[in-house]
Amino acid sequence: MNCAERLVEHFGTQAEVARRLKLDRAVVSNWVKSGYVPARWAMEVEAVTEGRIAALEVLNEANHRRPIRVKSRGEDENLFGSVIPGSDTMNPYLPSKRIQSFHPPQRTLMGPGPTEIHPRVLTTMSQPAIGYLDPIFVEMMEELKGLLRYVYQTKNPLTFPVSGPGSVGMEYCFVNMVAPGDKVIVCINGVFGGRMLENVVRCGGVPVTIEHEWGTPVDPQRVEDALKANPDTKIVAFVHAETSTGCLSDAKAIIEVAHRHDALTIVDAVTSLAGVPVLVDEWGVDAIYSGSQKCLSCTPGLSPVSFSERVVDRVKARKDKIHSWFMDMNLLLGYWGATTRTYHHTAPTNSLFALHEALLLIREEGLEDCWARHRRHHTALKAGLEAMGLKYLVQEQYRVPQMNAARVPEGVNEAEVRKRLLAEFSLEIGAGLGPLAGKIWRFGTMGYSCRPDNVMLCLSALGSVLQDMGHDVHVGEAEAAAHGAYAQMHAQAAQQKKRAA
Numbered sequence: 001m002n003c004a005e006r007l008v009e010h011f012g013t014q015a016e017v018a019r020r021l022k023l024d025r026a027v028v029s030n031w032v033k034s035g036y037v038p039a040r041w042a043m044e045v046e047a048v049t050e051g052r053i054a055a056l057e058v059l060n061e062a063n064h065r066r067p068i069r070v071k072s073r074g075e076d077e078n079l080f081g082s083v084i085p086g087s088d089t090m091n092p093y094l095p096s097k098r099i100q101s102f103h104p105p106q107r108t109l110m111g112p113g114p115t116e117i118h119p120r121v122l123t124t125m126s127q128p129a130i131g132y133l134d135p136i137f138v139e140m141m142e143e144l145k146g147l148l149r150y151v152y153q154t155k156n157p158l159t160f161p162v163s164g165p166g167s168v169g170m171e172y173c174f175v176n177m178v179a180p181g182d183k184v185i186v187c188i189n190g191v192f193g194g195r196m197l198e199n200v201v202r203c204g205g206v207p208v209t210i211e212h213e214w215g216t217p218v219d220p221q222r223v224e225d226a227l228k229a230n231p232d233t234k235i236v237a238f239v240h241a242e243t244s245t246g247c248l249s250d251a252k253a254i255i256e257v258a259h260r261h262d263a264l265t266i267v268d269a270v271t272s273l274a275g276v277p278v279l280v281d282e283w284g285v286d287a288i289y290s291g292s293q294k295c296l297s298c299t300p301g302l303s304p305v306s307f308s309e310r311v312v313d314r315v316k317a318r319k320d321k322i323h324s325w326f327m328d329m330n331l332l333l334g335y336w337g338a339t340t341r342t343y344h345h346t347a348p349t350n351s352l353f354a355l356h357e358a359l360l361l362i363r364e365e366g367l368e369d370c371w372a373r374h375r376r377h378h379t380a381l382k383a384g385l386e387a388m389g390l391k392y393l394v395q396e397q398y399r400v401p402q403m404n405a406a407r408v409p410e411g412v413n414e415a416e417v418r419k420r421l422l423a424e425f426s427l428e429i430g431a432g433l434g435p436l437a438g439k440i441w442r443f444g445t446m447g448y449s450c451r452p453d454n455v456m457l458c459l460s461a462l463g464s465v466l467q468d469m470g471h472d473v474h475v476g477e478a479e480a481a482a483h484g485a486y487a488q489m490h491a492q493a494a495q496q497k498k499r500a501a
């Protein structure tokens with residue numbers, strides 16, 4: 001029996017070995033598969049087994065064993081051409097650690113993002129690269145823009161993905177729309193409103209902030225009051241679904257107020273897009289950005305944006321130079337615009353293949369059914385969390401279905417719970433940020449993570465960890481409540497179908 005197997009035999013399970021060594025379970029599983037414990041763990045293994053497995057045994061075994069190699073080629077074969085023997089061995093910059101291909105563990109992602117990527121999206125992403133000006137790629141870009149317009153419910157010609165995460169989409173809106181000296185009202189009810197404020201300041205704008213208590217929505221009346229007090233306001237900026245609290249604001253009402261006072265709007269839809277209705281044309285949104293890694297079930301690193309003609313005209317009319325070359329809308333139009341396709345930057349082609357597939361999945365599901373799925377699994381998760389005695393942070397009518405913020409019960413070590421969920425169940429949930437750090441957990445049911453199997457795993461894993469830590473939770477009750485909620489929703493749907501027939 002090798003040292004990895006002896007460790008598992010000694011502690012009973014791989015999970016227990018992982019817990020004792022404060023490691024991820026996937027690491028221990030890899031040791032068992034590889035048939036040895038890496039040498040650097042020798043001392044810890046001797047310590048946790050109280051000498052039953054000696055460090056020397058681990059070291060000797062590790063020196064004689066090699067990890068399983070994934071590739072079928074021989075050691076001395078070079079994949080990229082002939083090797084000059086020994087040419088690299090003396091390179092002083094060679095890492096001292098022996099580095100293998102990276103194989104991430106399989107996780108269930110139920111935090112605030114990123115969420116799990118749909119398998120079809122992963123497959124599409126691994127297709128061979130093509131050039132970003134290849135006519136086939138250009139055709140795909142047009143389809144992608146069409147699919148984005150569908151998800152955003154807009155006819156805005158300027159709707160495309162910015163190369164970069166949601167923060168880049170945010171910056172893209174501010175840097176193009178806020179000229180030095182422009183007055184901007186920023187509504188803050190969580191972390192991301194604060195980031196908008198940072199952007200205004202860095203663009204040389206004059207911010208007027210409306211601070212709200214975290215966990216409450218933006219109040220359109222307060223926006224109206226601020227606009228009356230600042231009639232020279234050019235822009236109103238707010239977050240539709242505040243990820244740090246799980247609170248949804250009434251975008252339509254805020255935009256209506258802003259337009260009445262002749263101000264443009266910048267809307268953050270990073271967490272809301274495809275999870276709840278985002279109706280760009282109906283609400284008259286001027287500028288909006290989102291992220292690929294949430295309800296779109298795609299890889300992180302792309303930020304879909306959409307701009308009204310009013311915004312495009314305003315940016316074109318700016319006399320000063322936009323302060324960022326990369327983000328200058330006038331320059332990027334040359335690549336993503338309606339007519340021309342000229343080099344601007346090397347587009348992340350495979351990520352764009354992925355976004356195309358992710359949006360196609362939403363098209364196939366149907367946007368309204370996609371919103372309904374997010375609400376359905378939120379309802380089941382909520383039933384389970386409440387059965388466990390957890391209370392939501394946000395009042396029911398303002399909750400973002402796909403971002404469930406629940407208060408940590410009194411006396412619970414919330415960080416320890418998250419650590420155990422990750423180590424023992426390979427499940428990730430989110431912690432609270434800023435003033436809510438240590439006070440809430442955030443359960444995301446977004447995109448491909450929004451599935452019944454994830455909801456049930458989350459409830460049973462949380463229940464068993466809390467019970468094991470001595471808290472008053474009965475494993476099974478939360479799952480029963482969630483099953484009950486699903487059954488009720490199925491019955492209602494069947495009745496509706498019958499009535500419609």
Ligand SMILES: Cc1ncc(COP(=O)(O)O)c(C=O)c1O
Nearest residue numbers: 165166167192243268270271291
């Ligand atoms: C509401 C909101 N805005 C902006 C961002 C920034 O997005 P990213 O992390 O992709 O840069 C996030 C990320 O979670 C978010 O939730």
